[in-house]
Amino acid sequence: MNNFSKEVMHVGEMASGAALTVPVYRIKGDSDAPSVYIQANMHGAEVQGNAVIFQLLELLKNIDIKGNITLVPYANPVACNHKNGEYTLGRFDPITGVNWNRMYHFDESIIKPFVRDSIGKDDATIEANFKQLMIEKIEQKLEHNIFGLTTGQRIAYQLQRLAHQADLVLDLHTGPISSKHLYCPEYAQESAQYFDIPHTLLIPNEFGGALDEATFCPWWYLQEAFTELGIKFSISSKALNKESFTVELGSQEQIDLDVALDDAKSILAYLQYKGVIAAPEYQPQVMTRYGCYLKDYKAYYSPMGGMVDYLAEFGKPLAAGEPLARILRMDNYHFGTDDETENGGPLHYLSLDHEVLPILHFASASVNQGTELYKVFTNFFEL
Numbered sequence: 001m002n003n004f005s006k007e008v009m010h011v012g013e014m015a016s017g018a019a020l021t022v023p024v025y026r027i028k029g030d031s032d033a034p035s036v037y038i039q040a041n042m043h044g045a046e047v048q049g050n051a052v053i054f055q056l057l058e059l060l061k062n063i064d065i066k067g068n069i070t071l072v073p074y075a076n077p078v079a080c081n082h083k084n085g086e087y088t089l090g091r092f093d094p095i096t097g098v099n100w101n102r103m104y105h106f107d108e109s110i111i112k113p114f115v116r117d118s119i120g121k122d123d124a125t126i127e128a129n130f131k132q133l134m135i136e137k138i139e140q141k142l143e144h145n146i147f148g149l150t151t152g153q154r155i156a157y158q159l160q161r162l163a164h165q166a167d168l169v170l171d172l173h174t175g176p177i178s179s180k181h182l183y184c185p186e187y188a189q190e191s192a193q194y195f196d197i198p199h200t201l202l203i204p205n206e207f208g209g210a211l212d213e214a215t216f217c218p219w220w221y222l223q224e225a226f227t228e229l230g231i232k233f234s235i236s237s238k239a240l241n242k243e244s245f246t247v248e249l250g251s252q253e254q255i256d257l258d259v260a261l262d263d264a265k266s267i268l269a270y271l272q273y274k275g276v277i278a279a280p281e282y283q284p285q286v287m288t289r290y291g292c293y294l295k296d297y298k299a300y301y302s303p304m305g306g307m308v309d310y311l312a313e314f315g316k317p318l319a320a321g322e323p324l325a326r327i328l329r330m331d332n333y334h335f336g337t338d339d340e341t342e343n344g345g346p347l348h349y350l351s352l353d354h355e356v357l358p359i360l361h362f363a364s365a366s367v368n369q370g371t372e373l374y375k376v377f378t379n380f381f382e383l
């Protein structure tokens, strides 16, 4: 196993002086095949990815590895340890309230000057220079920021420095109570069929601070800037191959090592397709895969407070008018039908007026009016 190594990355310090560290596992490939960066647990309660990384490491011991692979479990030690009672919080920095997965960096203004300087150079040189530029920009942020960084930025930028070194990036998350789903850049739609994930969100070229966007948007902008000048530079070509995904592995607050083994095999099928590994035994499963554009991914907010009985099954198209959930309001329970009608009664069925594909729902049965109850695909289609 001399191509396997482990390093401990220092990402911050607690008030007591205790070091915040993240383990980084690297496997060296034996060729210049595409490289991959995989991290898990940026959000504290989304722990299944750690189990998937465990299973990946176990499987990779017996696989012919072509491209470099970097694996980072427990990517955010602050979020990972952020408990309140029996629950893990860890979606937002408790001090600033900012979502931990909105702190990555990309400055679009680097694109135009870079393209101007790159005209006439070959693709491989452009690729190497652009990678270098992105890493330099992150290092500048990390090391030459006289006003300092927030706790979250310091963690995010160090992870991003590792991610920029790879061609392919997988950020492992989970939903609250959720089906498996994939955030996939629109240009990489073809790759979605290599994951054993039945639901894919196709996302546009808009940077909002997440790791997947921070790693694919720069390349997509670069391609577009060249295209505007009539120069062909394809980030989907075999030679360049730049893709990033957020992989939503199911529900928060739980790990399942058997499911993690399936998830690891699904990732290996994708890596096999991309040539990162030479292991043709890993192939995607045959399944119906649904796609949906991000603009058609809708949150449904509870029209009332109450106790929710979630009815709609994930991944099964729900016809218009069929109940999504029913809400129990015991304060409206009366011994007399007159009162019942007046107050709306104890049971309320919630439905939508068009067909949807339920993807995830809120983690608790008690909700306030306006709570994000379900997230659903609308205008979905088979991939």
Ligand SMILES: [Zn+2]
Pocket: 043, 046, 101, 173, 174
């Ligand atoms: Zn997440």
